[in-house]
Amino acid sequence: MEDDDDAPLAVQIDGINEANSLESSETSANRRLTSEGSVGVTVITGYLGAGKSTLVNFILNAQHGKKIAVILNEFGEEIGVERAMINDGEGGALVEEWVELANGCICCTVKHSLVQALEQLIQRKERLDHILLETTGLANPAPLASILWLDDQLESAVKLDSIITVVDAKNLRLQLNKYSGSSSFPEAFLQIAFADVIILNKVDLVSPEDSKSTSADVLEELEKEIHDINSLANIIRSVRCQVDLSKILDCGAYDATHDAHLEALLKENQSISTTNLHNSGVRTLCISEQHTVNLDKFRSWIEEILWEKKYNMDIYRCKGVLSVQNSDQLHTLQAVREIYEIVPARRWQEGENQMTKIVFIGKALTLDSICVCLCS
Numbered sequence: 001m002e003d004d005d006d007a008p009l010a011v012q013i014d015g016i017n018e019a020n021s022l023e024s025s026e027t028s029a030n031r032r033l034t035s036e037g038s039v040g041v042t043v044i045t046g047y048l049g050a051g052k053s054t055l056v057n058f059i060l061n062a063q064h065g066k067k068i069a070v071i072l073n074e075f076g077e078e079i080g081v082e083r084a085m086i087n088d089g090e091g092g093a094l095v096e097e098w099v100e101l102a103n104g105c106i107c108c109t110v111k112h113s114l115v116q117a118l119e120q121l122i123q124r125k126e127r128l129d130h131i132l133l134e135t136t137g138l139a140n141p142a143p144l145a146s147i148l149w150l151d152d153q154l155e156s157a158v159k160l161d162s163i164i165t166v167v168d169a170k171n172l173r174l175q176l177n178k179y180s181g182s183s184s185f186p187e188a189f190l191q192i193a194f195a196d197v198i199i200l201n202k203v204d205l206v207s208p209e210d211s212k213s214t215s216a217d218v219l220e221e222l223e224k225e226i227h228d229i230n231s232l233a234n235i236i237r238s239v240r241c242q243v244d245l246s247k248i249l250d251c252g253a254y255d256a257t258h259d260a261h262l263e264a265l266l267k268e269n270q271s272i273s274t275t276n277l278h279n280s281g282v283r284t285l286c287i288s289e290q291h292t293v294n295l296d297k298f299r300s301w302i303e304e305i306l307w308e309k310k311y312n313m314d315i316y317r318c319k320g321v322l323s324v325q326n327s328d329q330l331h332t333l334q335a336v337r338e339i340y341e342i343v344p345a346r347r348w349q350e351g352e353n354q355m356t357k358i359v360f361i362g363k364a365l366t367l368d369s370i371c372v373c374l375c376s
């Protein structure tokens with residue numbers, strides 16, 4: 001390990017294997033997170049070769065005036081490759097940015113856990129505006145999401161801003177089909193299911209499937225397939241991940257009071273994706289209820305679903321708005337795996353349709369079970 005104050009800032013972390021180790025100790029799950037003044041962390045996932053490094057390089061090169069640190073998850077023996085890719089960026093600009101943004105200690109040679117790695121960054125947080133955490137192609141984002149969202153030692157210093165999944169528009173179908181009906185770990189589905197933003201990359205390589213269709217048709221179909229899995233994710237089409245940075249940085253995807261997310265949630269239709277093309281069982285399900293809910297009963301209900309897995313549903317992500325009895329406040333619900341929080345977000349506005357609406361993303365979701373459960 002070097003200790004050179006002018007060297008680039010990059011830290012290496014081990015894979016996070018135990019998704020539930022933190023979750024199980026987090027039974028007081030519905031606590032309020034304090035994220036004021038903390039540094040946003042954007043987790044970048046995506047299948048092998050989808051364009052994750054391309055995205056990181058694009059962000060580092062862009063004129064945003066931010067100091068951004070990059071953490072590479074599990075690069076192990078590939079450390080040289082990853083670092084070389086970043087440092088060998090086009091036109092030299094990247095090198096400059098990479099060095100300039102760093103101003104810190106380089107810690108690339110020793111393996112660190114995620115928490116240790118972030119602690120190092122936090123110590124220098126006055127020098128940082130944002131952290132990008134690039135995972136390897138086969139990473140399951142669930143453990144990262146759980147740990148970053150709720151680690152209470154970190155909550156005041158870093159906050160999970162969003163999970164971005166880069167997908168390869170040319171190969172997405174193949175990748176999803178690979179896991180169709182398979183008992184192997186469906187990373188491609190999980191990466192889509194956990195994403196707040198999906199960059200549908202490599203659209204330049206998409207070609208019509210037959211003489212009657214166009215590339216635009218193919219892209220629309222792909223977007224529909226993605227939304228069947230995760231209807232909450234914002235999909236952005238791109239070539240070489242050249243996207244509007246305001247749509248991917250400082251998203252506040254886990255901010256319970258974020259206006260844009262609330263509005264999107266309120267507009268979400270009551271729906272169920274009936275065409276589960278891949279039979280993976282991973283999909284989005286949205287339910288709504290016009291009556292107000294009793295908060296205590298609601299907590300018992302959601303805990304039965306998330307913790308006791310009543311009806312055997314495997315919930316990855318859950319977001320909702322609640323109309324709560326004896327309250328003029330619109331409450332929001334967020335869950336990442338077993339961990340959830342419910343917080344008052346704002347007053348219901350005059351004339352607003354006060355309802356309870358919950359969007360589940362997960363596996364083996366059954367509308368009947370959830371509805372019966374909510375109404376009882």
Ligand SMILES: Nc1nc2c(ncn2[C@@H]2O[C@H](COP(=O)(O)OP(=O)(O)OP(=O)(O)O)[C@@H](O)[C@H]2O)c(=O)[nH]1
Pocket residue numbers: 046047048049050051052053054055136137201202203204205238239240241
């Ligand atoms: N044609 C085309 N090529 C792209 C696009 N985006 C990235 N590529 C190329 O695709 C290849 C893989 O991109 P990377 O950014 O290395 O992908 P990655 O997800 O980091 O790859 P791994 O780390 O190996 O999983 C590179 O050769 C890129 O230049 C795109 O939009 N269109």
